[in-house]
Amino acid sequence: MRELYEGHSDRAQRFRTWLLAFDIATVVFIVATSFSERGVSVEIVDAVLGVVILLDLLARLAISRNRPREFLRLSTWTDIVAIVSFLAPLTGEAGGFLRVLRTLRILHTYTLLNDIRDPHHPISRNEEVILAVANLGVFIFVMTAIVYETQHRTNPEIGNYADALYFTVTALTTTGFGDITLPGTTGRMLTVLIMIFGVTLFLRLAQVLFRPSKVRFGCPTCGLLRHDPDAVHCKACGTLLNIPNDES
Structure with missing residues (x-):
C-alpha cells in the first residue's frame, strides 16, 4: 500500500x-x-x-x-x-x-x-493555474453551501443552492446588484468574508494567468522550481541548468 x-x-x-x-x-x-x-x-x-x-x-x-x-x-x-x-x-x-x-x-x-517529471508536460506547465482555479472553485463551492445553510430557513431570497451561488459570485466580484442581501450582523460578516478571501483568490488566479510563462524544473543546487523556458543558468544561484526542450 x-x-x-x-x-x-x-x-x-x-x-x-x-x-x-x-x-x-x-x-x-x-x-x-x-x-x-x-x-x-x-x-x-x-x-x-x-x-x-x-x-x-x-x-x-x-x-x-x-x-x-x-x-x-x-x-x-x-x-x-x-x-x-x-x-x-x-x-x-x-x-x-x-x-x-x-x-x-x-x-x-x-x-x-x-x-509529472517532464517540465513541458501540459500539467507541469500549468500546475499553478490548475491549483489557483481549484482553490477558487472550492472556495466558491464551500461559501455557497454556508450561505445556503445559514440563510434558506430565514431569508426568502435564498431558496436554493442556485440563489446562494448567485449571491456568492456577486459578492466575490464586488458586483453587488442588491437583489439578494444577507440581513443581520451574521449575514454582513459572511458577506465581508466572501469579498475579502474571494477577491484574494481571484487576484491570485489573475496573477498566474497573466505573468510570464515559466517551466517547472528543479535546480540541482538550490532547488528553485520555476525558470524561464530558455534559461541556461539558475537565476538564484547561477548553477548550469539542463532544461529539456519540447523535442527532447
Missing part, C-alpha cells in the same frame, strides 16, 4: 490518478444531488462512497509513519466529516453541506501534479 500511495512507479501513478478521479466523481455527485430530491438510490450511493472513503482513510493511516500527526492534517478531518455524513446522513440538507468538505481532498491529498 505504501508503494501505491507514495511510490513513483507507473502503477502507483495510475492508482493515484484513479483516486483523484474518484474524488472528482464524488464532487459531481454532491453537486447533482443538491438539486434533487433524496431517494433510496441516493442513500445507497451515499453508503458506497462512505465505505470507499473510509477504506482509503484506513489505508493511509496504516502506512503512515506517524499516525498521530495524521490527525493534525485538514484532509484527515475532512475525510472523517465526509465519512460520517455519507454513512450517517443528517436530517435535511445539512448532510449535503458537510459533504462539501470532501472537495478539499482534491487540493490536500495525492501528489499527482508533483509526479
